[in-house]
Amino acid sequence: MSRAQASGQLPGEVMMWVLILSELAVFGAGLVALRAAWLTDPEGFDAAQSHLNAAGAAVNTVVLVSSGWLAALAVEAREAVRARWLLIGASVLGLVFLFIKGAEYAAKAAEGISFETHPFWMFYYLLTGFHVAHVVAGVVILGFVAVRPAPATTEAGAQFWHMVDLVWVLLFPVVYLL
Amino acid sequence: MKYQTQKIALAYFVVAMALFAVQVIVGLTMGWVYVDGNFLSGLLPFNILRMLHSNSLIVWLLLGFFGAAYYLVPEESEREIHSPTLAYLQLAIFVLGTLGVVLTYTFNLFEGNWLLGKEGREFLEQPKWVKAGIVVAALIFLFNISMTVLKGRKTAITNILLLGLWGLALLFLFAFVNPANLALDKMYWWYVVHLWVEGTWELVMASILAFLMLKLTGVDREVVEKWLYVIAALALFSGILGTGHHYYWIGTPGYWQWIGSIFSSLEVVPFFAMMAFAFVMVWKGRRDHPNKAALLWSLGCATLAFFGAGVWGFLHTLHGVNFYTHGTQITAAHGHLAFYGAYVALNLAIITYAMPSLLGRDVFNQVLNMASFWLMSGGVVFMTFTLTFAGTVQTHLQRVNGEAYMDVQDQLWIFYVMRFGSGVAVVLGAVLFIYAVMVPRREVITPGHAEPAE
């Protein structure tokens, strides 16, 4: 790996890791709160959750980890041209994620489900909505980095994107499957 | 003092300390109203006293920040302040506005007048002309400081300080939004107050603390700057959405309960980072700076801010807890220690650091100043404990058992008596501090001679 280091230092900018840790703390607290609230009304939460389409979200998991793979390859790329195409590929997959997510939100809206329907849906919209906002930000960041890929910016952009990935692999089972 | 225009800070600090004295004396008066509920009720009702107590606090803290900026920006930017005249004009506007507010409210002048009278709000209550004056003064300040920074050396300290001060001034514009709907009025109120004390002011605090650490400990600028950026990022990350912890019960949608609980719980992190920063810098520092009192105030500031804002804030920030504790004396306990630790002690630290050079004296008055630190801090900490116990009892009697508000207040009397005692210590400490930085021209205790051990 190009960024391999034996010095014991975190790869990339310290500020990116401050951000990653902060985001993980927020989403982690949100997911634990969801499971704790679930205990107060198991039937209601189960009934609400059964309206979700886990298949679309499962496809989105594969889309996002694949996008993360392209971003990681971009960090390793030697030439800027190769890095650029990999970054574009990663952000296009990000758009695919947003498209599937948009279809899911539209289906929920058509069913008349909102923030107020049940506490489950409040958590659902807060957690997935906050995550989607980060996906949008990530697509924009990767797009900007792709214009003129330099090692430092590519690494920072990829780190942000991996954080979005990491949050999703933890969020997906807790919100959609359990 | 390397630059002539740093002298501007002296005027700001003197006015700030005068208002500080007013603030604590009014506070002590209110402390007595809690003991004897009818005290002054015809002459100066409690709501007016509270307005004087909290508004004089805010104004003197702001004047302290402005003074700190006028003192440290020339040293950081390595050039004189753009326009000293504008700086003094700004101070004059603030003093005039403060007098206007106090007189208007104490005597209820121009009742019902759109421009000159009260607005009838619980908070952000200044006549419109004063609000406009604050904006004009803030614009003068931002112009003056920004011009100085832009023309000079740019450092992380001035970057974060300017970010904080610009944010502070722009957020004040929400004070003009005054919807008839009380819930909306409160919502905008927190745009100013919360995003000040748990957002932009934290940036100001971190940068002033960084300046003090740089000067007092002699640690490399690079190290200080790295900490400063991390602290600023943590403060904004947690503080902005942390506003949600004021939206639990005012009629805003239910999701604020979770947004507020989660983000405001993280607000303890930047305060912990500032405390860790201050202590690590002192341990790493190689410089033995003679101004030990400034160091004591700096460390005290970081520590008490962590406990007051961080720990005491977390104590009642989760909505499940706040459902019971909201608006009890727990809130008062948190408010007192948080403001004292984070912002009062910060201002007193920079004043202690700057005053000897502003007055052209050597660093003398260490003993009295340090005594005032322990007296004042001891008083505020004792006050925090008595109010926390009072709040715990109040929460149980009033919110759990459902007893009537005034019946509960009667049962809290003993705590209010103890709080009054701690208030006396704070006032004495404040007077001692002002005396210590302004008056003595030589040390009150002659240092002993080191004798060889036998």
Added chain:
Amino acid sequence: MSVTKAWLVLVALSLASTGMAAMGQGRLFVVVVLLLAWAKARVVLDVYLGLQHVPGWRRGFSLGLGAFMVALIGLSVVG
């Protein structure tokens, strides 16, 4: 582990948890799905984010993630 191998592992783990979901519910299902998510999170942290090269930080993150996963499993199993 190379990033490509990490990607293959992540896809395989995702398919496994989707397959589990098709098979049904129950406590065992809950635990297995969360363990699979735990494994995926470790792969993202170690390979995509490069913590495999910084053992000290890797231990810290593993500990935090572990505490979080144990809390989730606990809350999900008692219900």
